[in-house]
Amino acid sequence: MKEVLAIIRQNKINPTKRALVAAGFPSFTASAVMGRGKRPLDRELVEAMDSGTLDAQEVLPILARGPALLQKRMLSLIVPDKAVPKVVETLIQENRTGNPGDGKIFVLPIQDAIRVRTGETGDAAIDEMAGA
Numbered sequence: 001m002k003e004v005l006a007i008i009r010q011n012k013i014n015p016t017k018r019a020l021v022a023a024g025f026p027s028f029t030a031s032a033v034m035g036r037g038k039r040p041l042d043r044e045l046v047e048a049m050d051s052g053t054l055d056a057q058e059v060l061p062i063l064a065r066g067p068a069l070l071q072k073r074m075l076s077l078i079v080p081d082k083a084v085p086k087v088v089e090t091l092i093q094e095n096r097t098g099n100p101g102d103g104k105i106f107v108l109p110i111q112d113a114i115r116v117r118t119g120e121t122g123d124a125a126i127d128e129m130a131g132a
Contacts, residue, residue: 001110001123004087006075007035008095008103013073019094020077025087027126028077034069037101072103078110080123 008016013030020028079087088105095103115125 001078001113001126002081002084003106003108003110004075004077004079004084004091005106005108006077006091006095006103007033007072007105008075008091009101010071010073012095012103013075016073016075016091016094019090020075020087023086023090025077025079025083025090028075031074031076033072033074035072036069037104070101078113078126080126 006016010032017028017030020026075091077087084107088107091105112121113123113125114121
């Protein structure tokens with residue numbers, strides 16, 4: 001089993017949820033988070049660049065304030081090992097814009113899972129059809 005942890009743009013959460021369900025992954029946890037990447041850009045600078053109003057005299061004070069934390073969404077899915085490539089590809093297809101800030105995907109090992117209601121363990125605990 002693996003945990004697929006994805007940090008994505010907040011405006012991509014609803015399309016991503018729909019894509020995951022359509023791909024056969026209806027079970028996940030989503031959280032609102034704040035964060036930033038390694039790039040020295042912040043929200044105001046990106047907005048200024050996007051609007052075409054970028055001026056060096058305006059950009060320098062923004063950069064001098066330091067990087068802002070941006071609102072993001074974090075998704076966590078626990079899936080069987082064989083499902084990881086499909087989950088990752090679904091996340092990439094739905095979230096790739098080609099611009100900085102598209103997000104990150106992390107794949108982490110999970111030692112075990114236990115379904116509280118039935119006591120099932122391992123893959124059976126995360127199988128949507130088991131214990132129905």
